[in-house]
Amino acid sequence: MSTLSNQSKLSVPILVIGFLLGLFLSWSLISGDQQGRVNILQLVAIYIFLPFFSLLFSSVSLLLGKNWNFARLVSVIPLWSQAQQDNFLRLVQHPHSKWYFFYQSQLAALSFSLASLLVLLILLISTDVNFIWRSTLLDAKQLFPFLQWLATPWQFWSSAQPNLDLLQVTQDSRLPGQNGHRGNFGDWWSFIFAAQLFYAFLLRFVSIVICKLYLKIVDKRPEAIHLTRSNQSNNDRQQEITLEGTELAPLVSNISSGFTLNNWCGLNKNLLQKIQNKLQYSKTSELSAGPLASHSEQMVAERWQETQLLIVKGWEPPLAELADFMQNGKGYLLPLDWQGDEIQNLSEPHLNEWRRFINHLANWQLLQLENS
């Protein structure tokens, strides 16, 4: 299956959507009304509650095996091209697609936060933002502990901590003449900034890192074990099969009398008698060479210049030991196959092996018994 990282076509649109949402929402909120007044409680909702609860919701959905998140929602918008819809169809069926959509959603949220932060900074620099708060039910003393609790993660940053006096003086009313001291309204910026950094940025960043690591692991898991082979051959294997095109030597079925029998394969008397009957030769002298012969017998046989009938095991491949021996002699080579005391036909691959072999030996002919 194609890896999830190949499905990056969703990343760009989702990042753009997240960024644009962050940009417009933050701009419309932080630019405030005609007096530049911005309600802190609305900012808390957008920069703390929205990121925190959306993260909680998508995480719970992921853990429950559901796929409820922003990226999945974007992927089902019926405006995608057919190719992209096919791509999503494939993606959804990936075993780890839920993590992928969750990851994309975190990216969108991070992009949203980045845009929001950017807007806050631009407006802080370029305009006078007046942070106020209004409430019908709450007063400053009730609200303060809650804001203090929200600011716990950045306790080390004292200027970004909420202040009860500041909270009291920035309480606003839409009734004319009820405004607090204008000089304090901008002092909330560090609290808002820290809240954005922690709740919108840091938490998302952590979730992205965890998700990315998980996807990296699961994307690799099926390929964790590789079976690799290396051949340290110093020869060209293609050159090895050189015998395929070699011509096959002709076969003979009769031999002229006046030869010496060389029982290379140690054939028993019964089988020797059967061969004698088939070839119709009278009893002949015998040589001993090959694996069963003694060293002295082998020496004698190697010097033998008369015609021989050399009997070998037909199913065994011809060895160089035999070829060396045959270089100095002449006669007939009889590769034989048998089962018990019954002579059998030699299989074609074996016969051809011997025919190729004897083709290189000028003084020898290959004998095949008829109707064996």
Next chain:
Amino acid sequence: MNLHRSRASFAVVGHPNKGKSSIVSTLARDDSIVISQQSGTTTHSDSYKIDTGHAGFELIDTPGFQRPKKALYWLNQNANSADQRVAAVEKFVNDSDCQTKFPDEVKLLTPIVEGAAILYVVDGSRPYGVEYEAEMEILRWTGRPSMALINPIENDRHIDSWKNALGQFFKIVRVFNPMQAGFSKQLALLEAFSHLEPNWKVTLEQVVTDLKDYQRAIVVQGSSLLSDLLIDLCSYQTHQKVLTESQAKALQPVLTKQYNHWMRSREQGAFKELCKLFSHQQCHLESEAFDLPPDLFDSEQWYAWGLNKKQLATVSAMTGAAAGAAIDVVVAGHSFMLGAIGGGVVGFTSAWLGADKLTTTKLVGLPLGGYQACQGPINNKNFPYVVIGRFLFLFEQLKSKNHADRTSIIMSENGLKERLEGLQKNETKALHLACKNLSTQKANENLQEVLLVLFDD
């Protein structure tokens, strides 16, 4: 002499044409190793290093013995007693005269002298012969750990007599057919290797563990390949936009050809991937392409900006709702969201009812609509089962096919019915639902998981 190889190393030796290369091919899981019925195919020692991820071993494919009797005679001349034999073999390997006179014996003994253990291979379908004793004696002289493998090439008629003879020369004797030995037998052989040399025990045990993990990973990857293949084959569509319906219909033969070609290539591609997964890269498949239903062609209208009717209606509804929402904002919510709701309904309805007219409408001479000739996707509910059947058949064939086996695989769809019958009721139900979703181009969120049960033994 380096007798302390860190990697477990085995020289596969024996008479020519007894299946040494086949054994190496199967154990190394490498079907590129040359195997031939002709003797003397291997003329050099070829080393195959198998790395299983956390461990590894080395197999050395050697040429067969060619002059064992004379080589043993030479060794006897150079060692008067048993304590001199190992040195004599080393001398034999390094002697330039021996390298000329006994090139095959020198090549096959060199890795053994360098520290490889011995895997001696014989043919159990042919009777034992005394001519083998010179070979076995030479190997005994090396003093290296050794194991004999009886390869029943044609039948197992002579295995017992071979066992009797080999038992006198080798510590361990096993019957192993490289053409038929299943995965468990291969692992059992590797486990037996670990008894040869205590220093390699941990490594070889790790190799066995890795190979078991590898086999499991193949199942997961196989189901993943099938999942991808099914999604692709069941959702694939070729299309071409044209101005008139007659033009669309004229495109049918071209699109049909393109579609069929793509579908068959996609399946062949998946088969190739599967072969690669099993390291059967040279495997030849004899397969007939699946039959595709003949009624896959359709010509549908398309509308402005390339959007179809549904998309156009959605865009219109969204635009209408946005415009209505703007009115709601202007009247400060006194319209109770009726602007947004009404705008959406009006946008959707007008797009749905008026869309057909767009096909004949032109804007500054450019047509706003037209026709789209489509081939596919397949809606036949049996089609996913055909794809699954063929893929599973190949999977099973490859799973049981050894790397020494070079015969072609003749494709079939047989076996799926038996597989389905072996599933649990809930597994069958999930599979049927997945196939139904595939044939209606709906998403299956756990397709690979559903398919995985078909790959289990």
